Amino acid sequence: MTNTTTSTILPFNQTNPMHSHIPFHSNTMTKPRNLNLTFLLQDIQILEIFLAVLVFIIIHSLRQKKHHGLAVWPVLGMVPSLVTGLRTNLYEWITEVLKRQNGTFRFKGPWFSNLNCIVTSDPRNLEHLLKTKFPLYPKGGYFRNTVRELLGDGIFNADDDTWQKQRKTASIEFHSTKFRQLTTESLFELVHYRLLPVLEASVKKSVAIDLQDILLRLTFDNVCMIAFGVDPGCLQLGLPEIPFAKAFEDATEATVFRFVTPTCLWKAMKFLNLGMERKLNKSIKGVDEFAESVIRTRKKELSLQCEDSKQRLDLLTVFMRLKDENGQAYSDKFLRDICVNFILAGRDTSSVALSWFFWLLEQNPQVEENILAEICKVVSQRKDIEREEFDNSLRFRPEEIKKMDYLHAALSEALRLYPSVPVDHKEVVEDDTFPDGTVLKKGTKVIYAIYAMGRMEGIWGKDCKEFKPERWLRDGRFMSESAYKFTAFNGGPRLCLGKDFAYYQMKYAAASIVYRYHVKVVENHPVEPKLALTMYMKHGLKVNLYQRDAAQIQKHLEDGLK
Numbered sequence: 001m002t003n004t005t006t007s008t009i010l011p012f013n014q015t016n017p018m019h020s021h022i023p024f025h026s027n028t029m030t031k032p033r034n035l036n037l038t039f040l041l042q043d044i045q046i047l048e049i050f051l052a053v054l055v056f057i058i059i060h061s062l063r064q065k066k067h068h069g070l071a072v073w074p075v076l077g078m079v080p081s082l083v084t085g086l087r088t089n090l091y092e093w094i095t096e097v098l099k100r101q102n103g104t105f106r107f108k109g110p111w112f113s114n115l116n117c118i119v120t121s122d123p124r125n126l127e128h129l130l131k132t133k134f135p136l137y138p139k140g141g142y143f144r145n146t147v148r149e150l151l152g153d154g155i156f157n158a159d160d161d162t163w164q165k166q167r168k169t170a171s172i173e174f175h176s177t178k179f180r181q182l183t184t185e186s187l188f189e190l191v192h193y194r195l196l197p198v199l200e201a202s203v204k205k206s207v208a209i210d211l212q213d214i215l216l217r218l219t220f221d222n223v224c225m226i227a228f229g230v231d232p233g234c235l236q237l238g239l240p241e242i243p244f245a246k247a248f249e250d251a252t253e254a255t256v257f258r259f260v261t262p263t264c265l266w267k268a269m270k271f272l273n274l275g276m277e278r279k280l281n282k283s284i285k286g287v288d289e290f291a292e293s294v295i296r297t298r299k300k301e302l303s304l305q306c307e308d309s310k311q312r313l314d315l316l317t318v319f320m321r322l323k324d325e326n327g328q329a330y331s332d333k334f335l336r337d338i339c340v341n342f343i344l345a346g347r348d349t350s351s352v353a354l355s356w357f358f359w360l361l362e363q364n365p366q367v368e369e370n371i372l373a374e375i376c377k378v379v380s381q382r383k384d385i386e387r388e389e390f391d392n393s394l395r396f397r398p399e400e401i402k403k404m405d406y407l408h409a410a411l412s413e414a415l416r417l418y419p420s421v422p423v424d425h426k427e428v429v430e431d432d433t434f435p436d437g438t439v440l441k442k443g444t445k446v447i448y449a450i451y452a453m454g455r456m457e458g459i460w461g462k463d464c465k466e467f468k469p470e471r472w473l474r475d476g477r478f479m480s481e482s483a484y485k486f487t488a489f490n491g492g493p494r495l496c497l498g499k500d501f502a503y504y505q506m507k508y509a510a511a512s513i514v515y516r517y518h519v520k521v522v523e524n525h526p527v528e529p530k531l532a533l534t535m536y537m538k539h540g541l542k543v544n545l546y547q548r549d550a551a552q553i554q555k556h557l558e559d560g561l562k
């Protein structure tokens with residue numbers, strides 16, 4: 001090795017400016033030349049060793065890919081591969097890795113980081129962590145500390161007793177007839193007096209609208225009515241900016257930012273009140289001010305026993321009437337946390353699902369036609385209405401919405417392919433082993449990849465990437481799937497509390513729009529998911545609406561009567 005190296009160095013040395021500092025005199029040639037050679041030998045050997053080590057590291061890191069699914073680099077772990085994923089579509093990237101690894105892989109973060117975790121899409125593991133071993137898999141300290149300012153001790157952020165207490169009370173409330181009445185009535189008003197006029201205005205002016213923004217406004221107003229008993233008025237002509245809604249959005253965005261920032265860095269930024277932490281601080285103040293003023297007013301109302309307060313069924317009023325385990329009223333801070341958490345849960349999940357649904361409909365015109373046929377069939381069975389009344393003023397009845405199985409299936413199919421919560425997480429509190437054999441040490445974070453689950457041939461068959469509502473139907477009736485296979489609403493004891501309401505809300509809004517308009521996405525409008533806790537469309541959904549042809553509706557109504 002040394003010989004071959006020596007024979008190639010002289011010319012290199014003479015031209016290499018790096019070595020120009022070595023003295024070179026013709027009359028003293030032998031000595032400095034030897035000296036020169038020694039240095040060069042050392043240099044080249046170091047270089048060779050360096051290159052050999054580098055080649056070894058590259059080969060070794062890349063060979064790890066076979067075993068771990070991704071290259072594992074010294075110090076950086078799998079982060080270089082993650083960066084590639086982040087530059088494309090992260091959810092698709094995770095799906096591909098999971099496919100290669102039979103549904104589960106261990107992500108190795110950089111040394112001394114908190115990014116190590118297990119990622120899984122295996123339904124057996126999902127059932128294990130969400131149901132069978134539920135107490136072993138809480139949300140955990142990392143999540144709680146990261147979202148503490150926004151969510152406090154609310155249901156989303158709580159484990160154990162704090163969670164159980166809220167879950168029990170809210171669950172009774174969500175399943176009560178009166179509460180269902182509140183939700184259906186508030187939605188009815190929002191759709192007919194606010195959503196449809198805004199859509200109609202865009203049709204009259206022939207202007208494109210951002211349907212995702214409009215749907216987000218609809219569900220924000222709706223969930224505030226349910227949680228606080230207050231209508232913020234985001235959805236109205238002119239689409240105004242509402243300070244509370246803006247503060248809530250900023251606070252959520254700044255909180256999400258913490259998940260992609262090293263903990264020590266965001267803590268330092270918080271201490272110095274800089275950047276996103278400054279934004280978080282300011283927006284949390286906006287959220288708190290709004291909550292405090294609603295709580296203050298409601299307390300006054302309740303103490304005066306006025307008629308209005310007796311009729312109230314919103315969550316805030318329900319929790320205000322209750323006492324804690326010591327017989328004390330809940331603190332204002334706890335009441336604020338409860339409401340903020342429900343707003344977060346119900347604010348954008350249904351609206352982003354509807355946005356993906358309308359986008360999928362445009363690519364699947366037969367599904368749109370089938371939905372329209374179903375809507376017309378259901379309403380044509382009304383006995384107490386004249387045929388002429390099937391115009392734009394038609395209002396669906398709750399029992400009609402329930403009969404729309406094909407629409408239910410199409411929405412489920414949209415959620416399977418584009419789940420509003422694309423990934424979720426837990427933290428294991430004891431050493432454990434997953435049903436697929438993966439060993440977990442206490443404290444390991446577990447990510448369950450809901451988006452990837454919808455695209456696994458092993459779960460949904462060869463046609464898993466196709467939008468096929470029919471896969472949810474047996475003899476025309478909707479058949480639900482196991483929550484550990486279709487995890488869009490989570491599963492086990494922490495199954496989404498708002499699931500039934502969300503379906504009702506989505507079906508009501510979708511049917512009201514599809515019956516009246518054909519939604520056409522603006523040409524070349526880019527559609528891709530945004531990287532956030534909820535799967536928003538990154539650029540919104542720019543669409544034009546076209547009034548339905550009366551003859552088309554008439555034909556479907558007649559077919560429905562056959």
Ligand code: HEM
Pocket residue numbers: 155156167223226342345346347349350353415419420421424425487488489490493494495496497498499501502
């Ligand atoms: C398409 C619509 C919706 C989807 C896909 C959805 C999905 C989910 C998911 C995945 C979770 C688990 C989150 C976690 O624990 O990390 C969850 C929890 C929850 N959801 Fe929904 N949700 C939707 C609509 C709603 C609505 C409209 C409400 C209320 C008005 C609601 C209320 C809740 C609550 C309170 C929880 C917390 C349950 C608990 O931790 O015990 N959701 N939802």
